[in-house]
Amino acid sequence: MLHTSYIELDGAALNRNIAFLRSLVPDGTSFSMVVKANAYGHGIESLLPLIEDCGVNHFSVFSVAEAMRVQRTMGANSDLMILGFVDDDHLSWAIERDVSFFVFTLERLRAAIAAARDLGRPARIHVELETGMHRTGFCEDQLPEVVELLQNDAAVLEVEGLCTHYAGAEDLQSVDRIEEQIATFRRLCGELRDQGIEPRYRHTACSGALFNYPDSIMDLVRIGIASYGFWPNQETRSAFLRQHGLREDPLERILTWKSKILSVNHVPEGAYVSYGKTYLTTRPSRIATVPVGYGYGFGRDLSNNGHVLVGGQRAPVVGTVNMNMLVIDVTEIEGVEVHDEVVLIGRQGDQVMTVSSFSDMNNSMNYELLTRLPDHIPRIATTPAVVGAGAGLTTDGAGPRP
Numbered sequence: 030m031l032h033t034s035y036i037e038l039d040g041a042a043l044n045r046n047i048a049f050l051r052s053l054v055p056d057g058t059s060f061s062m063v064v065k066a067n068a069y070g071h072g073i074e075s076l077l078p079l080i081e082d083c084g085v086n087h088f089s090v091f092s093v094a095e096a097m098r099v100q101r102t103m104g105a106n107s108d109l110m111i112l113g114f115v116d117d118d119h120l121s122w123a124i125e126r127d128v129s130f131f132v133f134t135l136e137r138l139r140a141a142i143a144a145a146r147d148l149g150r151p152a153r154i155h156v157e158l159e160t161g162m163h164r165t166g167f168c169e170d171q172l173p174e175v176v177e178l179l180q181n182d183a184a185v186l187e188v189e190g191l192c193t194h195y196a197g198a199e200d201l202q203s204v205d206r207i208e209e210q211i212a213t214f215r216r217l218c219g220e221l222r223d224q225g226i227e228p229r230y231r232h233t234a235c236s237g238a239l240f241n242y243p244d245s246i247m248d249l250v251r252i253g254i255a256s257y258g259f260w261p262n263q264e265t266r267s268a269f270l271r272q273h274g275l276r277e278d279p280l281e282r283i284l285t286w287k288s289k290i291l292s293v294n295h296v297p298e299g300a301y302v303s304y305g306k307t308y309l310t311t312r313p314s315r316i317a318t319v320p321v322g323y324g325y326g327f328g329r330d331l332s333n334n335g336h337v338l339v340g341g342q343r344a345p346v347v348g349t350v351n352m353n354m355l356v357i358d359v360t361e362i363e364g365v366e367v368h369d370e371v372v373l374i375g376r377q378g379d380q381v382m383t384v385s386s387f388s389d390m391n392n393s394m395n396y397e398l399l400t401r402l403p404d405h406i407p408r409i410a411t412t413p414a415v416v417g418a419g420a421g422l423t424t425d426g427a428g429p430r431p
């Protein structure tokens with residue numbers, strides 16, 4: 030094994046997640062899979078072919094840099110949308126490649142019009158409306174000016190969408206805030222329609238909104254975390270399962286993170302382990318090292334706190350997590366040897382290490398823990414999304430599909 034750890038991707042689980050999520054939206058509603066932040070840590074190059082094998086061909090990213098990566102990997106029939114950052118000097122990159130992007134300031138709208146004119150090709154834009162999150166989006170008092178630009182420059186604009194984003198649709202404390210946003214969005218869309226602006230897609234729903242506010246599902250949904258098999262938070266999971274009378278969780282994690290034991294040592298009672306003095310043995314112990322540390326996304330906050338799976342059992346992390354290594358106590362796990370498989374996230378035997386059980390951190394940290402998984406850990410598709418489709422087993426995780 031060349032690298033110190035590997036991330037395996039289960040295409041079949043991805044396919045089941047997407048089928049389940051699609052069953053929650055009407056047939057005519059498009060599904061955009063959000064693959065920002067390196068596909069939530071799963072790895073754009075390895076995951077994208079699996080997503081396409083599931084029949085999804087619309088992707089959303091945050092920035093042009095991410096869009097460039099997706100564009101190099103995605104199939105010719107797939108569509109790409111940038112939700113966030115496009116600097117003026119890259120507007121023409123997006124326009125030339127038919128990549129659509131959110132517009133939420135007059136500056137960007139004017140720059141897009143100018144770039145589209147220069148190129149002699151329309152810019153595909155999604156006009157983001159401010160509805161109550163107070164982050165990005167055109168405020169109501171800007172709309173007359175927006176409409177004027179859209180009408181005057183209709184020849185170089187393809188207004189493909191009207192959209193907004195919710196201020197925490199997974200948080201059931203915010204019900205009144207989100208419901209007001211939905212109502213405001215519908216009202217503003219109506220007013221724009223009266224002025225002749227009626228794009229193909231009105232879209233607002235992220236994972237939390239999809240589960241908690243079916244009303245937010247319009248012509249397209251932008252789904253991130255749930256496609257990867259994680260609930261946006263525990264509250265949304267419980268509410269959804271209860272409401273639909275489900276016993277089994279319909280979402281499955283698609284990622285497994287594995288490494289190997291690097292060394293096993295005996296340590297006497299009363300000795301400090303690893304840097305500093307944070308862990309003192311209270312008995313003769315067997316201590317093993319795993320070549321994964323905070324430089325690989327295994328946070329220092331898991332020092333004396335996290336667990337990993339080895340020999341089908343949970344082993345506690347002892348001492349501080351180093352940059353390249355962590356130390357575990359395997360005194361109670363029989364027969365642990367160098368080269369044994371270690372599971373950092375995923376299943377081993379009957380034990381499962383979920384991202385959230387990395388530590389006692391709450392489930393809403395899924396997003397952060399996943400996106401901290403660094404780019405340099407190889408991602409490997411171990412199960413094809415659909416039997417007979419795609420590459421199945423790719424070993425370098427970067428090459429094109431055969």
Ligand SMILES: *Cc1c(COP(=O)(O)O)cnc(C)c1O
Pocket residue numbers: 063065112194234235236237251252253254255261
């Ligand atoms: C990240 C993001 C999403 C997806 O959110 P999930 O909670 O992961 O489904 C949707 N829309 C926008 C604008 C986003 O930035």
